[in-house]
Structure formats: C-alpha cells, structure tokens
Amino acid sequence: MHRIKPEILKHARELRRPLTPAEQILWHHLRNAQLKGIKVRRQHPIGNFIVDFYFAQYKLIIEIDGDSHAAQIDYDRIRTSWLENEGYRILRYTNRDVMDHPVAVLEDILDYFKKT
Numbered sequence: 001m002h003r004i005k006p007e008i009l010k011h012a013r014e015l016r017r018p019l020t021p022a023e024q025i026l027w028h029h030l031r032n033a034q035l036k037g038i039k040v041r042r043q044h045p046i047g048n049f050i051v052d053f054y055f056a057q058y059k060l061i062i063e064i065d066g067d068s069h070a071a072q073i074d075y076d077r078i079r080t081s082w083l084e085n086e087g088y089r090i091l092r093y094t095n096r097d098v099m100d101h102p103v104a105v106l107e108d109i110l111d112y113f114k115k116t
Contacts, residue, residue: 004045022064022098023052029106036113047086049079058116061090062109064098 019027023042030040030053044054046061053062061083065076080090091112093105 005048008045008048008050020064020066020095022066022093022095025102026053026062026064026098026105029102035106036110038113046088047082049083051083058113059088060109060112061088063090063092064095065092066095 019042027042029035031042033039038055038057040062041054041056042052044051046054051061052064054060055062083090089112091109093108098105
C-alpha cells in the first residue's frame with residue numbers, strides 16, 4: 001500500500017473543485033455509482049500522481065486528455081508506465097471524445113467492465 005504525500009492529497013482536493021467541461025459531463029454520468037452501481041472516485045491520488053477518475057474495484061483509471069497533454073507527452077508516458085507497473089489499467093479519452101460522444105465513451109467503459 002502506498003502512503004499518499006500530504007502535498008499530493010492537498011493538490012487532489014484542489015483539483016476536485018474546477019472540473020473541465022469534459023470532466024463535468026463524464027462525472028455527471030459516473031457519480032453516485034450510476035454506471036452499473038460501480039463506485040468511482042474523482043481526482044484521486046495514486047502514488048505521486050492524481051488521476052481524473054478511478055474505479056478501485058477494477059483498478060481502472062479514466063483519463064480525459066485536453067490540449068495541455070500534447071505538451072507533456074514524456075510526463076504522461078512516465079506516469080502511465082508507473083501506473084501500469086503497479087497493476088492499474090488506464091483508458092484515455094480526449095476532451096472532444098467526451099464532449100461529442102459521451103454515450104460511446106460510457107459504452108467503452110462498460111465494455112471494459114464486461115471483459116474483466
């Protein structure tokens with residue numbers, strides 16, 4: 001089990017307040033275990049990282065990538081590698097995916113649950 005550094009936990013709490021429009025849309029459909037009764041956490045700290053959405057029951061991370069991710073490709077690669085080495089699975093969607101096709105994104109997440 002990993003102990004979360006206080007500064008990471010504080011930053012995660014700060015990130016929970018200003019959701020991006022894409023995060024708002026997805027959160028609207030995921031919160032309160034609306035997706036097949038599966039509990040999800042938002043802006044959840046794991047190790048030294050904060051993930052957008054986390055389904056602990058499945059060790060599944062959902063990341064919503066905006067334009068800023070183009071400038072941090074190396075960071076995302078290192079982060080993804082560390083998380084996967086710790087046994088987490090990551091599904092990535094762009095802001096545009098969520099904004100334009102939220103039902104398809106939700107169906108993709110549900111498909112993942114069916115396969116595990």
